[in-house]
Amino acid sequence: xxxxxxxxxxxxxxxxxxxxxxxxxxxxxxxxxxxxxxxxxxxxxxxxxxxxxxxxxxxxxxxxxxxxxxxxxxxxxxxxxxxxxxxxxxxxxxxxxxxxxxxxxxxxxxxxxxxxxxxxxxxxxxxxxxxxxxxxxxxxxxxxxxxxxxxxxxxx
Amino acid sequence: xxxxxxxxxxxxxxxxxxxxxxxxxxxxxxxxxxxxxxxxxxxxxxxxxxxxxxxxxxxxxxxxxxxxxxxxxxxxxxxxxxxxxxxxxxxxxxxxxxxxxxxxxxxxxxxxxxxxxxxxxxxxxxxxxxxxxxxxxxxxxxxxxxxxxxxxxxxxxxxxxxxxxxxxxxxxxxxxxxxxxxxxxxxxxxxxxxxxxxxxxxxxxxxxxxxxxxxxxxxxxxxxxxxxxxxxxxxxxxxxxxxxxxxxxxxxxx
Numbered sequence: 001x002x003x004x005x006x007x008x009x010x011x012x013x014x015x016x017x018x019x020x021x022x023x024x025x026x027x028x029x030x031x032x033x034x035x036x037x038x039x040x041x042x043x044x045x046x047x048x049x050x051x052x053x054x055x056x057x058x059x060x061x062x063x064x065x066x067x068x069x070x071x072x073x074x075x076x077x078x079x080x081x082x083x084x085x086x087x088x089x090x091x092x093x094x095x096x097x098x099x100x101x102x103x104x105x106x107x108x109x110x111x112x113x114x115x116x117x118x119x120x121x122x123x124x125x126x127x128x129x130x131x132x133x134x135x136x137x138x139x140x141x142x143x144x145x146x147x148x149x150x151x152x153x154x155x156x
Numbered sequence: 157x158x159x160x161x162x163x164x165x166x167x168x169x170x171x172x173x174x175x176x177x178x179x180x181x182x183x184x185x186x187x188x189x190x191x192x193x194x195x196x197x198x199x200x201x202x203x204x205x206x207x208x209x210x211x212x213x214x215x216x217x218x219x220x221x222x223x224x225x226x227x228x229x230x231x232x233x234x235x236x237x238x239x240x241x242x243x244x245x246x247x248x249x250x251x252x253x254x255x256x257x258x259x260x261x262x263x264x265x266x267x268x269x270x271x272x273x274x275x276x277x278x279x280x281x282x283x284x285x286x287x288x289x290x291x292x293x294x295x296x297x298x299x300x301x302x303x304x305x306x307x308x309x310x311x312x313x314x315x316x317x318x319x320x321x322x323x324x325x326x327x328x329x330x331x332x333x334x335x336x337x338x339x340x341x342x343x344x345x346x347x348x349x350x351x352x353x354x355x356x357x358x359x360x361x362x363x364x365x366x367x368x369x370x371x372x373x374x375x376x377x378x379x380x381x382x383x384x385x386x387x388x389x390x391x392x393x394x395x396x397x398x399x400x401x402x403x404x405x406x407x408x409x410x
Binding site for chain 1: 301302303304305306307310345346347349359360361362363364365
């Protein structure tokens, strides 16, 4: 018959490709990730390549390479990176493997841990600074003055 | 056995001399074969599957970026080796594959240097060159880990093999390029902000390399993948590793 229906119906395609779980060592993710100025990123932001932040990131940031936070950018997250240059604002703890550079426009609120630190004058930092290899033998005691001591005349 | 699929535009008079000289060179190399011509409503998948059943081992695409996308998006799952002979203008993918435009491409084809290429996958179909989501209110989730949003509309371009050329605005003389890399798809996000009464202005772009991405829109948005336009409300884009076996040149960019 001319208008005979095709009896063998084609099964609906469900050809979703499998995501390979195995890591592919031959591929080097050297691609730079750029977060533009009017873009908000929320969640665990991770990349194997360099990251340039010009917008807002909240959650956590991880890269094994270099992180650049440009002027006007804002990170509200804990940061782990190979090295970093901060010119914007970071609220959160930072753990940097190599060097950290805070430029004059930077504002950091949080503890920082790195090997090498460079701070330009004008940079603001509030938090604990830790470097590997340097550890305080005894916890430094800060003298607390009593009200009566404080009120006593110095030259008496 | 080689099967050559010619694009319809190659019937134009100005392309006839180059096509003839290519056919001569292919005959000299001993790799000439059956020639099929694409029409507007040709289903490439059926044609290629029929030819494979008849014993074809290599399918050669003859044309430009559009031809390459049209054929491979439908037949990426075909069990054969693909070749590419770029002819005429609009051939940016050929450069990425290291294949020269014109008669010299026949030499690359005859050398049969094969590589497995990664292909993009989008809502049950493949794309090889580029995917573009027209500006709309979107939310993009990358690798189920982080979410990207913008204050207003944004445009998303995903590059697989075709590089993306862009300018900051109409006055910008410098042309910027996003070079695709194998092993990852690259998403290029450009938010738009209102400028004046009706106009929109493109903001500085963001670039994210990724393997899986879900784009969700508040309203249906237009998606163009390999020249095919559709309306979607949710798009899942993935990278299918080593899906297409392709004959490439020595100067390939991956």
